[in-house]
Amino acid sequence: MTAVVDLLLTRYNYVAVVLLLGIGVYMIGASENLVKKVIGMNVFQTGIFLFFMTSAFVTGGHVPIIKEGVERYVSPLPHVLILTAIVVGVSLTAVALALIVRIYAEYGTLQEDVLREIQTDE
């Protein structure tokens, strides 16, 4: 029990990462609607972003903009990676949404089970 409390007190962000990844996976798996699956993918993505940003953080660190008289900065490298990852994530989401629009135009539904039925019928 104390181990769990200790974990929550010192590694709280990582615990949140794990929970976010879980929620993301649940949404991808359990949602019937394809749009909700895409939102779940985004939640999953943000969980991973949180992991990277937490790894860059240091208590008392300053924003990585060089200033006189500041000793300790947070690490800039994960910021760069995640910065590009966010933009790539938007592009990825847009492609997924375009596919969804196309699927709807072809099959007239976004419910996963109905789509599966249509595909077995064909």
Added chain:
Amino acid sequence: MTSPWVSDVLLAAAGAFILYAVVLLYRVVAGPTMQDRVIAVNVVGTNTVVVLALLSVALEETSFLDIALVYALLNFLMSIAISKFTVERGGVI
């Protein structure tokens, strides 16, 4: 230079606003109609601007104000988009 005392007060205020955001989440989940949810999220957005400004002073990082500015300029877009969608669904935008 913000004195530690002032900085603590500002951080506490930021914490209170975040607590308020937690309470608003109830309205987002429960809110009987979509309009309730939209307004709740809009309040969270305005909250965000305030929290960012408070954090900017408390942590002495003026660069955070830039983000607050982006939210102040763009936040209404989200709410209006969803409101328009609920007025005439499908026919928005």
Added chain:
Amino acid sequence: MSDARRSPYVESTIIMTTVRVIAPFVMTYGLFVMFHGAKSPGGGFQGGAIVGALVLMLAFAFGADPTREWVNQRVVVGLLVVGVATFVGIGLATMALRGSFLEYAVIAGAKSSKYAIELIELGIGAIVSGVITSLFFLIDAGFDVEADAADAGGETPEETPGEPSSGEVGS
């Protein structure tokens, strides 16, 4: 929410006026963020996303189709080309000056690398804003099966998402 209460949507004066007032400031701020990547947080991605959001905002207030006509498709594609050309151009220019790709130090002049970096950030901003704008217009145009069938056998369709799809504003 019920269908019985649905009334034809008319453009809201409040939204149009607000956007008309705010849009120049958002544009200025987006450009500020792009230019100021060196000293404060900001840069091409952020500025590009803000400018892209501005176009979305305009499309909201005035309807997507007028905005699509106003923001010419050629301008968007031009933005993309200019962005990529800036980026690759600077990279190749440093190679022509016997450095390696994107080795700014070989460019003569004080603070040359700073200005080169800011130019590249502008290029990235052009790419990102162009892509976001075109993604919006493309998804908004949607995919129309009937129109597709009608077009079949016709001339090669122009790759502009210009055709109004069903269910647009203004009905």
Added chain:
Amino acid sequence: MAPTPVEAGLLVVILGSALATAVLRDVLGSIIAFSAYSLGVAMLWVVLRAPDVGLTEAAVGAGVMTILLLLTIAKTVRPSEDRVLASFDPKTLVLVAAFVLALGATVPALPAVGSPDAPVVSSEVSQYYLDHAYKDTGVENVVTAVLAAYRGFDTLGEAVVVFTAGVAVVAVLKREVTA
């Protein structure tokens, strides 16, 4: 280092809105909860001292993402609103529980949040960028320096990815010539 009240509150906001996104049955409600989530995440980036990422999240989350999702459901149908909450899927839940447990087992091995001995913070690479960025490039913002100078080639590739996404959307939504 225990979480400050601000950090703890933000994590509650984020997890709560993520849960709301998952449990709301209506897609529109889900999108609304997702925008609340994005607001919380942007605040958390600021607390983690990453203004560049926060700025991107602000511009993307407040404007672009919500509108793209809305456009998509405007083009398609929404499920009827007979129930507020989505039905539970016990099978997926078991799977997710296993996944969470497996991931959770790795958490104790990670360094404490904000510890100065954490590998990323104390690594040579981070320190090199912080020490040399201004001298090498004349740019105060190290994130920009790394983005455009040290890892400029990566950024070019990344711009290509964004561009490719645009092309992919054109390819998906294009009217095909069947003749």
